[in-house]
Amino acid sequence: MNxxxxxxxxxxxxxxxxxxxxxxxxxxxHKAFAVLQAMAQKFHYVxxxxxxxxxxxxxxxxxxxxxxxxxxxxxxxxxxxxxxxVLHGVRTFGDIHAARARIxxxxxxxxxxxxxxxxxxxxxxTSQLLRMLLNPEITFEQIEEVTNxxxxxxxxxxxxxxxxxxxxxxxxNDLKTVVKFLGIEGIRQILIQETFNTIAKExxxxxxxxxxxxxxxxxxxxxxxxxxxxxxxxxxxKTAGLMHDIGAMALSFHNSSxxxxxxxxxxxxxxxxxEAERDVFGIDHQEIGExxxxxxxxxxxxxxxxxNHHNTDFAGHDLISMSVMVANGFLNEQIEQxxxxxxxxxxxxxxxxxxxxLRLRPQKKTARPIEIVDxxxxxxxxxxxxxxxxxxxxxxxxxxxxxxxxxxASHDSQGL
Numbered sequence: 558m559n560x561x562x563x564x565x566x567x568x569x570x571x572x573x574x575x576x577x578x579x580x581x582x583x584x585x586x587h588k589a590f591a592v593l594q595a596m597a598q599k600f601h602y603v604x605x606x607x608x609x610x611x612x613x614x615x616x617x618x619x620x621x622x623x624x625x626x627x628x629x630x631x632x633x634x635x636x637x638x639x640x641x642x643v644l645h646g647v648r649t650f651g652d653i654h655a656a657r658a659r660i661x662x663x664x665x666x667x668x669x670x671x672x673x674x675x676x677x678x679x680x681x682x683t684s685q686l687l688r689m690l691l692n693p694e695i696t697f698e699q700i701e702e703v704t705n706x707x708x709x710x711x712x713x714x715x716x717x718x719x720x721x722x723x724x725x726x727x728x729x730n731d732l733k734t735v736v737k738f739l740g741i742e743g744i745r746q747i748l749i750q751e752t753f754n755t756i757a758k759e760x761x762x763x764x765x766x767x768x769x770x771x772x773x774x775x776x777x778x779x780x781x782x783x784x785x786x787x788x789x790x791x792x793x794x795k796t797a798g799l800m801h802d803i804g805a806m807a808l809s810f811h812n813s814s815x816x817x818x819x820x821x822x823x824x825x826x827x828x829x830x831x832e833a834e835r836d837v838f839g840i841d842h843q844e845i846g847e848x849x850x851x852x853x854x855x856x857x858x859x860x861x862x863x864x865n866h867h868n869t870d871f872a873g874h875d876l877i878s879m880s881v882m883v884a885n886g887f888l889n890e891q892i893e894q895x896x897x898x899x900x901x902x903x904x905x906x907x908x909x910x911x912x913x914x915l916r917l918r919p920q921k922k923t924a925r926p927i928e929i930v931d932x933x934x935x936x937x938x939x940x941x942x943x944x945x946x947x948x949x950x951x952x953x954x955x956x957x958x959x960x961x962x963x964x965x966a967s968h969d970s971q972g973l
Contacts, residue, residue, distance in 0.1 A: 565589035573601040574660060576653065583607075584614040597627040602663075604656050606633040607640070618642040629663070631656045662839045669811045670848050678759055679853070682707040683751045687854040690745050697736055700744065704732055710751070717747045742789065745856060746796045752853060753799050756806070766806050769888060772963060774799035776884035779959045780952075784907050785914030786876060794880045797862040800855065801881050804846025804863060808834065829896045831867050843867060867898045876910060879903045887956045901949055 565588065568576040575596050579589045597603050607613070613621075624630055625647050632649045633656050634640050640649065650656040673679070682703055689695055689703065704711050711732060718729045718739060729735055736744060757767050777798030781791045809816040815837055822833040831841035847864025855863075862878045865871040866885055874882075882900045889897035 565592065567592070570604075570657070572660070572664070574604065574657070575600040575602070576604040576606055578606045578608060579611045580608050581610060582612045582614055583617065585616050585620060590617070590620075593630075594624055594627075597624050597630060600628065602629045602631065602660050604631045604633060604653065606653060607635075609635060612639045613641065615641055621647060629660075631659065658839065662844075665838065666840055666845055666848055669807050669845055670852055672811065673807050673849060674852050676759055678755045679752075681755070682710050683748050683755070684854065687745070687748050687752070690741060690748070691854055691856075695741065697733070700736070701732060713751060714744075714747050717750055718743075743792065746792050749796050749800065749855060749859070752855075756803070760806055760810055763806055763809060766802060766809065769893070770799055770802050770806075772892075772960065773801060773881065773884050773888060775963050776887060776956055776959060777881045779956065780880045780883050781876075783952075783955060784876070784880070784911040785918060786880075786910075790876065793856075793858050794877050797859050797877050798881045798884055800850065800859050801862050801866050801885065802842065802846065803849050803853075804842035804844065805830070807845050807849055808838065808840075808842045812838075823895050827896050829867065829898070841867075869899060869902055874903070876907075879907060883907075883952065884956065887953060888960075891953060891957060892960065904949070904952075 564579065564581060566578040568578060570576060577589055577593055577596070579587075583590050593603065593605055621630070622645060630647055632640065632644060632647060633651070633653050634649060635651055648656075648659065650659065686700065686703055689699060704714070714732065714735060715729055718735045727734070727738065729738065735747070739747070753770070760767065774795050775798075778791055778795035781794040786794065819830070819833045819837050822828060822836070823830055826833075831843060834841040843864050843866065847860055850860040850863045858875070858877045861873060861875070862881050865874065865878060866882050869882075879900070882898060882903065886897045886900040889895050
């Protein structure tokens with residue numbers, strides 16, 4: 558009597574990883590799919606491997622995302638046509654070795670992020686408030702309840718608020734006034750500044766990275782002014798620039814000796830920082846930064862920037878992340894003399910944004926830095942002048958001028 562071949566195989570790997578291997582087309586009532594549904598809740602990772610003759614039936618397109626919510630699901634398929642639809646949110650690999658490598662990398666990210674989050678300094682009222690502010694229904698009374706338990710935090714918030722743009726107009730003496738003039742987003746940005754200050758104390762040995770993050774913040778904001786964004790967006794740009802490299806700081810903190818090797822490769826071989834990090838660690842600082850930003854309850858615009866400030870092909874870039882990429886690219890190229898991310902591809906969008914803002918809020922003629930205009934050319938009006946300001950050479954000149962101002966100011970203040 559001939560026995561039916563087993564429609565699938567189960568293979569248990571180390572570290573709580575289960576692999577389901579199939580040899581035929583998988584439909585919703587296939588036994589292998591039923592096992593997948595059950596095992597996704599029991600194993601930390603499940604790899605669903607399609608051998609050469611296997612494929613997924615189109616009817617599974619709506620079902621697989623539901624399973625992904627139960628656990629970490631990965632697919633292995635040697636050929637693209639084995640999966641005839643897009644697996645949104647589910648990672649696919651060409652072979653089992655690539656899938657296993659990704660799991661190892663995920664675990665490394667988890668280890669690094671957990672190590673940072675576990676720092677006692679990050680278990681504070683600031684962290685609690687940032688989590689609360691993710692709730693759009695947050696009230697002042699809820700904010701006040703938490704801050705009243707931490708007078709030192711209140712004092713620091715008042716100090717930051719009085720050093721802001723508002724300090725010339727009104728003296729801020731209490732939390733209600735801070736909320737009144739700065740709003741919830743203003744409070745959030747003060748808390749993010751406080752988080753950065755806390756991280757800076759923990760990572761004070763990484764002076765170069767701290768300086769880079771502060772400088773990127775200042776230059777990102779300066780670039781935001783050049784394209785004419787409003788004050789609300791300018792605050793977000795400045796904050797995103799400040800926190801964009803938290804992943805690099807965390808990766809260096811995790812293994813400083815190996816990160817020295819990354820730095821050497823960047824300078825000796827003129828390769829990008831992310832490429833060098835992946836060669837050494839298997840991951841790059843953007844992956845850690847995105848995950849860490851989420852764990853720190855930072856807003857989505859920081860999570861996006863921390864996770865994509867070297868990814869020029871990322872489709873979700875906005876004015877915040879593009880401004881940070883310009884500032885970061887300028888620092889890499891002109892100041893730090895290392896390989897930089899090509900930000901020029903964003904210039905058409907930024908030119909258009911500046912033109913729009915100039916139409917809405919015309920600048921005074923004196924706002925244009927006269928000393929950087931080529932004396933052999935006569936600046937035009939409207940679009941011609943706008944393109945002139947946003948030529949690559951002009952942008953570098955403007956940022957270099959601002960960078961020199963930052964360096965000069967650093968002699969009288971700490972950090973830069």
